[in-house]
Amino acid sequence: MIKCLNLCVDYTHDKNKSIAALNNLSFDIRDSEFIGVIGPNGSGKSTLAFCVAGLQPLTSGTIEIDGRDIHDLIKTSEIRDVIGIVFQNPDDQLLTNMVEHEIAFALENRSVPKDEMVKRVDEIMHRFQIADLKGQSPNQLSGGQKQKLALASVMIANPKYLILDEPTSFLDMPDRRMILRQLRVEFQERAHEGFSIIFITQFPREAAACSRIIVLDNGQIAADDTPENLFTTQQTLFNSIGVEVPIEYQIKKAVPGIQVPANIFDYSINNPA
Amino acid sequence: MIIQLIIPLSGTVDIRNYMQIDLKNIHFAYPVRPDIPVLSGLSCTINQGELIGVIGKTGSGKSTFLQLCTGFLFPNSGKIRIDGTEMTKAKDWSTVRRKLGFVFQFPEKQLFEESVFADVAFGISKYIDEKDEIKRRGHAALEEMGLPPEEFAERSPHHLSSGEQRRVALAGIIVLEPEMLFLDEPTIGLDQKGASEVESIITRFHRNGKTVCVVSHNLDFIVRIAERILVIAGRTIKFDGTKNLLFSNNGLLQSFELEKPEIVALCEAIAEQQKINIQGIYTIGELIDSLTRAMNSQKTRV
Numbered sequence: 001m002i003k004c005l006n007l008c009v010d011y012t013h014d015k016n017k018s019i020a021a022l023n024n025l026s027f028d029i030r031d032s033e034f035i036g037v038i039g040p041n042g043s044g045k046s047t048l049a050f051c052v053a054g055l056q057p058l059t060s061g062t063i064e065i066d067g068r069d070i071h072d073l074i075k076t077s078e079i080r081d082v083i084g085i086v087f088q089n090p091d092d093q094l095l096t097n098m099v100e101h102e103i104a105f106a107l108e109n110r111s112v113p114k115d116e117m118v119k120r121v122d123e124i125m126h127r128f129q130i131a132d133l134k135g136q137s138p139n140q141l142s143g144g145q146k147q148k149l150a151l152a153s154v155m156i157a158n159p160k161y162l163i164l165d166e167p168t169s170f171l172d173m174p175d176r177r178m179i180l181r182q183l184r185v186e187f188q189e190r191a192h193e194g195f196s197i198i199f200i201t202q203f204p205r206e207a208a209a210c211s212r213i214i215v216l217d218n219g220q221i222a223a224d225d226t227p228e229n230l231f232t233t234q235q236t237l238f239n240s241i242g243v244e245v246p247i248e249y250q251i252k253k254a255v256p257g258i259q260v261p262a263n264i265f266d267y268s269i270n271n272p273a
Numbered sequence: 274m275i276i277q278l279i280i281p282l283s284g285t286v287d288i289r290n291y292m293q294i295d296l297k298n299i300h301f302a303y304p305v306r307p308d309i310p311v312l313s314g315l316s317c318t319i320n321q322g323e324l325i326g327v328i329g330k331t332g333s334g335k336s337t338f339l340q341l342c343t344g345f346l347f348p349n350s351g352k353i354r355i356d357g358t359e360m361t362k363a364k365d366w367s368t369v370r371r372k373l374g375f376v377f378q379f380p381e382k383q384l385f386e387e388s389v390f391a392d393v394a395f396g397i398s399k400y401i402d403e404k405d406e407i408k409r410r411g412h413a414a415l416e417e418m419g420l421p422p423e424e425f426a427e428r429s430p431h432h433l434s435s436g437e438q439r440r441v442a443l444a445g446i447i448v449l450e451p452e453m454l455f456l457d458e459p460t461i462g463l464d465q466k467g468a469s470e471v472e473s474i475i476t477r478f479h480r481n482g483k484t485v486c487v488v489s490h491n492l493d494f495i496v497r498i499a500e501r502i503l504v505i506a507g508r509t510i511k512f513d514g515t516k517n518l519l520f521s522n523n524g525l526l527q528s529f530e531l532e533k534p535e536i537v538a539l540c541e542a543i544a545e546q547q548k549i550n551i552q553g554i555y556t557i558g559e560l561i562d563s564l565t566r567a568m569n570s571q572k573t574r575v
Contacts, residue, residue, distance in 0.1 A: 040464045040465075040466060041434055041435045041436060041463065041464045041466075042434045042435070142331055142332055143331055144331065169461070169462050171331075172330065172331050172490035173490065173492075174330075174530070174532065175331065202462070202464055205535075242464055242465050242466030242467075243464060243465055244465040247535055247557055247560075248539055250557055250561075251539065251557070251560065251561065251564065254565075255561055255565055255568060257568060258543070258564055258568065259546055259547065260539070260542070260543060260546075261542045261543070261545075261546050264542045265535060
């Protein structure tokens with residue numbers, strides 16, 4: 001479990017003026033949870049991701065990961081074993097010149113024996129259905145393939161927690177679905193080990209795939225509930241902070257009595273796409 | 274010179290500013306991969322006053338198409354004419370350059386001045402000397418973008434929200450008063466608020482009789498604003514027609530590997546379930562109106 005308590009992060013911009021990116025924010029990430037985080041641009045989503053991944057110092061507040069203070073984990077570098085992060089732009093994290101080297105990178109750094117490394121790289125390339133990309137340079141891949149590769153390179157280290165910072169915002173619909181599908185596979189495969197996903201997205205529609213959604217606004221939690229409850233009861237909140245409610249929920253509310261067929265846009269974890 | 278008169282849906286066309294881009298049998302490959310053409314045998318005409326949506330899969334050549342239309346790239350073969358004049362060299366383009374506004378993907382990454390006003394004025398100060406005139410037009414452009422100059426002109430562009438930054442970048446193009454505006458993924462990365470602000474800027478520009486050609490993979494955005502759709506697939510334009518024609522034809526969409534816009538998919542699903550006819554609806558507001566009417570008439574019948 002990750003316990004975030006009273007997180008504050010201030011960015012100093014102009015002289016004498018600082019902006020609170022996170023403002024006294026507290027919440028827990030339980031084991032085996034698939035959490036979506038949504039909110040308008042500038043609401044603190046990425047800052048929260050970086051804090052929990054140990055990449056952004058806190059102005060104040062504490063983060064406890066499985067009972068240990070995040071600073072201890074950072075000092076010993078253990079945090080990199082516990083938490084994996086995928087950035088918005090895969091170009092920010094792909095750094096080798098061959099797909100299989102990219103995936104092996106995390107294992108090389110952990111001195112995994114060659115035989116085991118080759119086996120695990122093969123395994124994950126099959127799980128991610130990217131075996132055919134072997135030998136290619138990450139630079140030649142499409143945006144969707146790059147993001148899938150970035151995800152595979154993080155998942156090979158078996159992190160207990162996976163943080164994704166808007167991994168789909170540069171992708172088109174088919175690629176967004178592909179990434180979502182892969183996340184479902186990963187979650188189902190490893191949820192019994194306590195594996196949790198914190199999925200930050202600018203598309204509320206995608207967050208509907210999660211079991212729980214946290215809505216951020218101005219560095220604070222504006223709502224924390226199941227997708228169904230949020231999109232049904234919190235439309236006024238969504239409108240006021242400028243986040244789009246998935247259109248079928250808008251219709252259901254605006255036209256009482258209308259039957260909207262279920263599952264037309266279903267990304268949910270249990271729907272085998 | 275042949276001038277084809279197009280009546281815009283609204284606004285007026287100033288005939289003196291009339292502009293038409295005509296692409297004939299264009300072939301293009303990037304120098305790094307000369308053996309793999311990105312576009313091949315592509316032809317189309319862009320007329321004054323149109324709002325064209327360009328769609329297609331990632332990597333289909335949409336951005337390349339925009340850059341060919343505006344002279345940022347030169348075709349390996351084929352002809353590009355603007356108002357009948359053939360564009361062959363960079364020099365030909367320089368005479369029409371000011372009339373063609375181009376907004377790159379993530380244009381805010383090109384903001385570099387210390388103040389919003391300085392950034393907006395950067396391009397236009399290459400054409401105009403009078404400081405007062407630059408100021409007048411710069412402020413007018415900021416106003417137009419919903420960024421009141423008294424509040425924004427002196428702020429650093431780097432400390433604005435991403436939606437505001439994008440609008441500053443747009444102001445830097447609009448201030449040049451282009452006749453045609455080309456935009457590459459103008460809503461990418463923006464939240465709903467930012468995206469709808471950009472959307473209304475584009476529709477406003479078009480309503481003044483100007484031409485807009487926009488590339489996007491956000492199909493719901495495209496169907497809301499554009500009437501004419503170009504689908505780029507298999508290295509050329511595979512479809513050139515109205516959105517009604519394209520999005521009511523499942524076979525066509527599948528052959529281009531395009532998904533339906535959410536609004537279209539929702540309309541179809543509801544129409545089937547409620548046994549009502551709802552077609553040609555592209556905004557949530559229209560759908561709500563249409564369904565409310567349908568529900569009321571059902572009640573009356575009962």
